[in-house]
Amino acid sequence: MMNLKLGKWILVSTMALSLGNMHHVQAAEMPAVQDVKLIRFSGQTIKVSWKAVKSAKYYHVYYQTGKGDYKLGRTTEKTYGLITKLKKNTNYKVYVTAGKTQKASKEDSQPSAVKSMKTKAYKRTIAFAGDSIVGCLHLQPTMITKMHSTANVKMVGITSINSRTFRTQRKGKGMTGIERVKSYHPYRVYFLLGLNEVCYRPFKDILADRKNLTNQLRKQNPNVDVVWCATPPVTKAEMKRAPHMRLTPALNKEMEKFAKKNHCEYLDYTAFLKDKKGFLKGKYATPDGFHWQKNACEQFGTLVGKYDKTLDD
Structure with missing residues (x-):
């Protein structure tokens, strides 16, 4: 009888452990975006590209001028996008996050490495x-x-x-x-x-x-x-x-x-x-x-x- 109870306890414990592991996998942190590149598109537009994150559905592109707060430049399902209507001859810092929702949320990935570019006159x-x-x-x-x-x-x-x-x-x-x-x-x-x-x-x-x-x-x-x-x-x-x-x-x-x-x-x-x-x-x-x-x-x-x-x- 003791062996039967012990066997049940082991079975239940194993199932609980498995479910716990499943929950841990589901709640795993979204990987950060890698290989972010800034490409000059025009005098007031920067193209941003990056490597896809397998578990992501949306990407959020943020930019900053000077020491102010970062602004959301765009949200996209692609692995590239334009940041438009920028100021001429201005330094910009950019990073990208990955997520599963169109709106930015606390479940999004950590920011990618920050990249910088100064806008200047350019005709592609x-x-x-x-x-x-x-x-x-x-x-x-x-x-x-x-x-x-x-x-x-x-x-x-x-x-x-x-x-x-x-x-x-x-x-x-x-x-x-x-x-x-x-x-x-x-x-x-x-x-x-x-x-x-x-x-x-x-x-x-x-x-x-x-x-x-x-x-x-x-x-x-x-x-x-x-x-x-x-x-x-x-x-x-x-x-x-x-x-x-x-x-x-x-x-x-x-x-x-x-x-x-x-x-x-x-x-x-x-x-x-x-x-x-x-x-x-x-x-x-x-x-x-x-x-x-x-x-x-x-x-x-x-x-x-x-x-x-x-x-x-």
């Missing part, structure tokens, strides 16, 4: 880099208008270029494509490449060259945003002429995985260009079957302009 530059598709965009200035961007927009489009020759072949002023892009000190770069290599270059070589291009930009500016865009479709007639263009969807799938692995963005903007069978629509195509007419360039500008804003706020 967005660059589009790649083959003759970028050349088409360059010839249609209304594409930039459709973006509705406050940034400077630069185009580096080179005919018959691919991911390797963009970094090895010297063109105007003796510069390679990637050297020209770097000369603009871009805030963000959109790469549009693929039409001149999907037919004949192994995917592993294409990806290796694109990693090299990404690394060159990051060596100059670790905070640069790199966006790899999908290779666009061609017309049915062009597909008959160059049947290996059927590999384009497979390359785009590999690029989506590449972007995630290498902490880049991937933009598949091609839906509006395609007909029901995946070919480039005739109303958007030039006679060669792969370049874009003005209406396609403008629609691309509208689409990428909306997308571009989501990368900052």
